[in-house]
Amino acid sequence: MFISQSNKLFRLKPLVFKIALLFLLGITTNRNHLPTNHPSLYTMPFYGNLSFHNINHASKDFGNRYHLMPTAVLYPNSTSNIAHIIKHVFNLGLTSHLTVAARGHGHSLEGQSLAPQGVVIHMESYKSPGMSFHTADHYPYVDDSAGELWINILHESLKRGLTPKSWTDYLHLTVGGTLSNAGISGQAFRHGPQINNVYHLRVVTGRGDVVTCSDEQNADLFNAVLGGLASLGSSQRPESLWNQLLQRTGLLNNRRSSFNPKDPVQAEQFTSAGRVLFCLELAKYFNLEDVGSIEREVDSLLAELSFIRPTLFMSEVSYVDFLDRVHVSEMKLRENNLWDVPHPWLNLLVPRSSIHGFAKEVFHNIVKDTSNGPVLIYPVNKSRWKNGTSFVTPEEDVFYLVAFLSSAVPSSAGKDGLDAILARNRRIVKFISESNMGIKQYLPHYNTTQEWIAHFGAKWEIFLRRKMLYDPLAILAPGQRIFPRANALEQH
Numbered sequence: 001m002f003i004s005q006s007n008k009l010f011r012l013k014p015l016v017f018k019i020a021l022l023f024l025l026g027i028t029t030n031r032n033h034l035p036t037n038h039p040s041l042y043t044m045p046f047y048g049n050l051s052f053h054n055i056n057h058a059s060k061d062f063g064n065r066y067h068l069m070p071t072a073v074l075y076p077n078s079t080s081n082i083a084h085i086i087k088h089v090f091n092l093g094l095t096s097h098l099t100v101a102a103r104g105h106g107h108s109l110e111g112q113s114l115a116p117q118g119v120v121i122h123m124e125s126y127k128s129p130g131m132s133f134h135t136a137d138h139y140p141y142v143d144d145s146a147g148e149l150w151i152n153i154l155h156e157s158l159k160r161g162l163t164p165k166s167w168t169d170y171l172h173l174t175v176g177g178t179l180s181n182a183g184i185s186g187q188a189f190r191h192g193p194q195i196n197n198v199y200h201l202r203v204v205t206g207r208g209d210v211v212t213c214s215d216e217q218n219a220d221l222f223n224a225v226l227g228g229l230a231s232l233g234s235s236q237r238p239e240s241l242w243n244q245l246l247q248r249t250g251l252l253n254n255r256r257s258s259f260n261p262k263d264p265v266q267a268e269q270f271t272s273a274g275r276v277l278f279c280l281e282l283a284k285y286f287n288l289e290d291v292g293s294i295e296r297e298v299d300s301l302l303a304e305l306s307f308i309r310p311t312l313f314m315s316e317v318s319y320v321d322f323l324d325r326v327h328v329s330e331m332k333l334r335e336n337n338l339w340d341v342p343h344p345w346l347n348l349l350v351p352r353s354s355i356h357g358f359a360k361e362v363f364h365n366i367v368k369d370t371s372n373g374p375v376l377i378y379p380v381n382k383s384r385w386k387n388g389t390s391f392v393t394p395e396e397d398v399f400y401l402v403a404f405l406s407s408a409v410p411s412s413a414g415k416d417g418l419d420a421i422l423a424r425n426r427r428i429v430k431f432i433s434e435s436n437m438g439i440k441q442y443l444p445h446y447n448t449t450q451e452w453i454a455h456f457g458a459k460w461e462i463f464l465r466r467k468m469l470y471d472p473l474a475i476l477a478p479g480q481r482i483f484p485r486a487n488a489l490e491q492h
Contacts, residue, residue, distance in 0.1 A: 004292035023115040041088075041098075041119070044427040049075040050085070058103060058120040059383055063419070064342045066111030068479075070118055071098075079202065082121060087208025089119070097485050101480035102230050104147060104174030109345050110445040112229070123147035130430055131156055141199055145422070146176025151324060158320070165191040169376075170326045178303075181443055182232040182391045182408050184378060184401055186283065192384040195391060196228040205233035206471025219388075224466040227391025229444075231477040232470050276363055278377070280307065280424055283322060342408040342418045345373075346425045349380075350402050351394040354437035358402070361435075366427050372416050374407040390463055392456055394438045402444055405427075447480075454481050 041050070046119075055073040057267035060066065089098045104123045113461060114120070126147040133142050133156075144153060146363040151171040157163050166187045169177050183194025191197065198216035203225055211233075214224035224232040235303050276449055277406075282301065286294035302312070333339040367375065383395055393399065404425070408418035422471050432439040446452050453460045467474070474483040 001414045002035060011463060014140055019270075020151055036421065047076070051075065055120070057106075058122070060106075061109070061113050062107040062343055063111065063345070064111035064340060065109075065344065065352060066114060068111060068114045068116035070101075070115045070120045072119050074119055074121045076121060076123075076308070077125065079126075079204065081350065082126070083208050083210050085121075085206045086204055086206065086475065087272060090206065090208050090473060093473070098475070100475050101477055101479055102146070104177035105149065105172060107170070107173055107177065108479065109343060110479075112445075112477070114479045116478070118478060120241060123176055124149070126151060127198065133157070133160055133162070135160070135162075144157060144175060146179075148175050149173065150175060150178070151327070154320065154323060163319070164194075165197050166194045168194070168322055170330075171324050172327060172330075176230075180228060182227050184380070184442065185300060186281075186378060188384075188386070188401075189379050189381055192386065193391075195389055196386045198226065201225055203233045206473065206475045220466065221470060223388040224390055224470060225461075226386070226389040228463075228466075229390070229477060229480050229482070231480050232390065232466050233476060233492040277308075277311070279311070280305070294454070341410055344408060344425060345443070346406075346408055346428060348402045348406040348428075349394050350400045351396040351439040351440050352400070353396060353437045354435075354439060355400055357435070358432070358437060358439070361431055362428055365432070366431065367404070369415060372408070372421060376405065377401070378403075390466070392440050392444075392459060392460070394440055397440070403442075409439065424467040449482075 041052075050072055051074075052072050058073045059069045059094055074081065074085055076412060086100055089096065092098065097117075099115050100116065101113055101120050102123050103113040103120050106113055108114075116183065123145075124147045126145045129293060131144045131148065132140055133152065134140060142153065142162075142164075149172055150167065151176070153164065155173060166183060167185045168183050169185050178194050179198065200212060200217070203211050203213060203221060204475060207212060211218055211221055213219065213225070215222060221233070282296060284301075298314075318429070321328075330339060363375075380399050380401060382397045382399065385393070406421045408421050409416045411417075414420065441455065444455055444472035446455060456463050474485050478485065
């Protein structure tokens with residue numbers, strides 16, 4: 001589903017707030033160089049920028065493994081543009097195989113944002129109305145479009161002394177894209193994922209209907225969209241917390257270049273000696289005038305932990321630099337032409353009762369080397385999560401997001417090549433499927449309906465009912481490969 005939303009924020013400091021001006025983009029139509037398939041798209045009455053050429057950018061995503069051309073790309077400037085084209089496809093009924101996919105910043109990993117021979121909606125074009133901040137309520141919030149980037153929300157909210165509670169590690173993603181999955185980062189253990197912090201949504205369903213929904217209004221649709229894979233239309237604790245798996249001394253040395261060692265002499269003498277190390281990273285937010293007290297708080301936190309003292313590294317950065325730290329790495333990789341490479345990432349949600357058995361097999365036997373990319377581990381407490389959404393989690397209250405964020409070297413036949421990393425991922429997936437540990441995939445990808453049914457478990461019937469209600473022809477999100485187009489839903 002295609003969504004705009006209101007997100008909760010929390011106050012950093014009292015400031016004067018303003019409402020952003022609303023604006024509309026111009027309306028154009030581009031029908032030159034038309035391909036021969038799906039002629040109904042060329043003859044339909046339409047307002048907006050619907051392009052049929054120079055659309056190769058919409059044929060691939062961040063995973064860079066699938067290249068599937070759409071027939072057209074819509075650059076919407078209003079909700080009605082989106083609703084109009086989906087309504088048109090819906091009215092074609094079972095005689096058409098056209099599908100529609102929402103594409104934010106294109107950071108899907110397995111082609112989920114693609115629509116082969118269909119229509120890709122370029123959500124970043126949808127910036128109308130612009131962000132507007134509301135501060136009169138007990139909880140201030142911001143209205144924004146689904147195509148807005150989180151980095152832009154960060155900068156605009158800080159101007160008003162506000163900030164959203166929960167983030168993703170990478171901020172150059174669209175709001176609609178992360179809410180379609182969940183939006184998990186180091187803040188999730190305190191504030192829940194991003195889908196926890198939404199007041200209301202404006203949704204375009206697979207029927208082309210525009211519906212406003214919230215916990216109080218059209219609640220079933222509201223919950224269906226959150227975590228629905230775009231398939232349905234001060235404290236004595238750290239503010240951010242995560243682990244990173246380190247298996248080579250070189251990676252620890254890279255960490256030294258980013259953080260200042262607490263004891264420089266011991267840090268220079270330390271070697272990992274080939275051991276598997278778990279690096280706990282925690283962040284504490286503070287104002288400059290509170291630097292003295294924050295140091296005591298950090299010392300108090302560290303006193304409760306058992307760790308290798310020479311590996312204690314610390315750094316002080318601004319709030320923006322901390323949240324946008326992955327973008328710095330992106331720029332460095334782009335300079336060396338290492339950004340647009342295959343990214344065979346694997347993200348898993350591991351129950352607390354299974355984490356030791358998982359670590360013993362995966363970290364000690366399967367993942368022999370982490371030089372292809374970081375392995376991140378996030379602790380999560382589901383008691384802080386919203387119930388009833390489409391997002392699938394393990395059944396236990398406490399679980400861990402384990403993210404294998406590998407980058408493949410193009411044309412390499414070695415362990416850093418795509419085939420080798422995919423083979424490693426298959427070994428991990430095979431192990432968890434045979435171990436009955438209750439592990440779920442995050443940003444899931446499966447090839448068969450039975451695998452999807454197993455993924456959703458007890459939620460499958462609810463998810464299926466919602467799909468049949470809000471997108472009965474399975475027009476939306478073909479890249480998820482959950483429901484084939486046309487009358488395939490009648491088979492379930």
